[in-house]
Amino acid sequence: MNWDDFAHWGRHIADWGAAYHKTLRDRPVRAQTAPGEIAAQLPAAPPEGPEPMDAVMADFEAMVLPGMTHWQHPRFFAYFPANAAPPSMLAEQLVNTVASQCMLWQTSPAATEVEGVMVDWLRQALDLPSNYTGVIQDSASSATLSAVLTMRERATGYTGNREGLSSKGRLRIYCSEEVHSSIDRACWVAGIGQDNLVKLPTTGPRFAMDPAALDAAIATDIRAGHTPAGLIAITGGTGVGASDDLGPILAIAKRHDLYTHLDAAWAGAAMICPEFHATFWQGVAGYDSIVFNPHKWLGAQFDCSVQFLTDPQPQLNTLKIEPEYLKTTGEAVTNYSEWTIPLGRRFRALKIWFLIRSYGLDGLRSRIRNHVTWAEELCAALRDDGFEITSDPILSLFSFRCPGNDDDQQRLVDALNDDGRIYLTQGSFQGRKVIRFQVGQFDCTRDDVMVARDVITEIWKTIR
Template sequence: MTPGQFREEGKKIIDWIADYYENIEKYPVLSQVKPGEILSSLPENPPLHGEPMSAMMKDLDEKIMPGITHWQSPHFYAYFPSNTSFPSILGDLVSSGLGVQGMIWATSPAATEVETRVLDWLAQAMGMPEKFMSGSTGGGVIQDTASTSALTAVIAARERATKFESNETGVRQKQVAYISTQTHSSLEKAIKMAGIGKANLRLIEVDDQFAMRPELLDAQIQKDKKAGLLPFFVCGALGTTSSNAIDPLRKIGEIAQRENCWFHIDGAMSGTAMLCPEFRHFMDGVELADSFVFNPHKWMFTNFDCDVFWVGNRNELINTFSILPEYLKNKATESGAVFDYRDWHVQLGRRFRSLKLWFVIRHYGIEGLQFHIRKHVELSEKFTQWIKESDDFELFVEPPLNLVCFRHKKGDDFNMKLMNTINEKGKIFFTHTKLNNQVVLRMSIGQTHTELQHVEEAWNIISDTARKLA
């Protein structure tokens, strides 16, 4: 394909994407295909000869699109938002076009330095402690997901606790990590992958708001110490996955600091809300954190994948992950004057992810981002009020931000039937969880193009369907 052909076909694909967004509400939000249906529509053998773009686009429309669940639909309320925006899409396109592999500063200085600057912008805009800025002891790095950041934090914590002996001799000490019963499953996976072992992961019970109880954390740490174990890692949640519960971060951080445990804060979705000063009380105690993670690819209009991971002491990351083979040696690295982000995480190769974030921040500005976050919270408050005014539904827990947990009063089976009936029709898509062993319905309101009329329509569908099923 020549540059001229690329220009011609690229314009068609931009038009296709724009048409998709203009017509996105015509699609069923949840894909209606059966397992294996897409697979069976695709040839078993690859083409021997090249095919025209027109044939690929025809198959995209006819074979691929039926198998798409439309995460960018304004009627998508499932799981968590994974929103994007046109500036982000364009930034990602430029990144793909440049084809940068930014593993070290020398392989593309702009990839490193744009990332450094953009993450400093965000730290400043979100009221993060000075230590998370690149000009201080720490700094930020873009990972793919919060799961990878969790693994990075656990491994760095393991090495700090063992004075970096584990990397040399293997994990020998009985180290213990602490999360709540509501913490995301990625932390359990990280503990397994880091060689700590699931048996050495303590799940701390939560209160009636599903937030970790710090007094139980403290008691468990003392019990483990008496048993000759080494506490090394504590995770607090700035918004749990099931209910968006906010852990008491200051109290947890004080315990972690006293016990020389690495304190990691997981703000995967709700971290974005810290752009708004009125929500920052939720992260009281953030200055006690050794690391903090949030996903712009959830609620900050930046397409997947883009995860921001800040640390208070970057040397602890570098000493954990740095390996310098001969083929990567260069003058810039040896000078010590640059960041080589491959030393800040597991992977060596790196995409130019910061470019789409740069596009988003410059397009919206901080005030524009704040506007949309506040709008989503206001929409969630309206939905919450409708629940409270209903005779048939009940609010399960007061929402701190943009996730509403509620249920119909007729019980678990009815709630599951209600949700599945609605999702199968395709107009809206929402999901459930279990809290206190009860089925709870979740409305996660955070898609880029969701407006009041969409949330009103969702509530009408839910309440009308409930009346018909009852």
């Protein structure tokens, strides 16, 4: 392909993309294909010679597109959103075209410096204190793993990387029973082990970690000769939106000199709205590490996760490795590859810059506020229709059950997703299967949300 062909197909794909998004409501949300169906259509061996781009594009539409679940569909109510606002897509086109590897300041000075400013813009938007700095990671899983590794190294006097963990005793990390599975995986990868992730019970309407249980668990571990290493709190857990009471558990962690990490991957975006601070953000100042994903609710195209740090040095002490070929000379600069596990880095900050400038914080706040309001409205309607609300809305997430047993919940979820008009997922809460519903797709409307009521009641009547 020459550059004239590139320009032609670039225009074609941009036009195709606009038409795709304009017609998403006409498509089933979840892919309606059987396992193996897409692979069976693809040639078993690669071509020996070149093929024309129009043939490649035609096969994409005929073979690939039917097997795609449409995450940008306005009636995508499953999981959490992975939004891609149009300005962030355009920014990604520029990033892909320039195709820089932004591991060091000198390999792309603009990428490094824009990242620093964008992290600070978001710090201000979330009303975090001015001492926070940070880095853009690929996902909250990577940010959490970075924090857990830092907990490990800090608790071992920064000797674990060099000496291993065989003689370090049992390092203990504390969290609630509502944390995301990425917390478990981080403990696996860090060598701390599942058995040393202490999951504590939750209390109250927001299913917050019990501070008394935390304090007792730490005291028990100290008496047993274990080493408390860190605390992981949550704001907006994946299951039902569980949110810890941040101040009291932070005070306990600080009293025991634990490194603290807050997982606000989904709900952190809503903290650009000041009215949610009293309920969900009180006491946030002082957490050593905080992560939230602009690629979820805020509209930045995946992947884009911001990790804020009160002091980056512990994480640098944990992750920084500097062979000769990565050393920089001259003035002191920031090399963000030293803050993260991967060495290679994409220019993720550009899409945040485009996004915030295109909508302004007020425009982004309006969307989030609408989603919260519409979720509350739908929840009330389903309750009126006879469905059991198993967890009331926490921001824009709630869960419910249809009449019947756990098998009936799965039967309803499967029937809804096979129908294609909306997309939901099941979950488990307090020992029972529930159906999760979250509102967060960037371009959804109130009508998109409320049509879910009609679809849920209609499908339930046909299968009960």
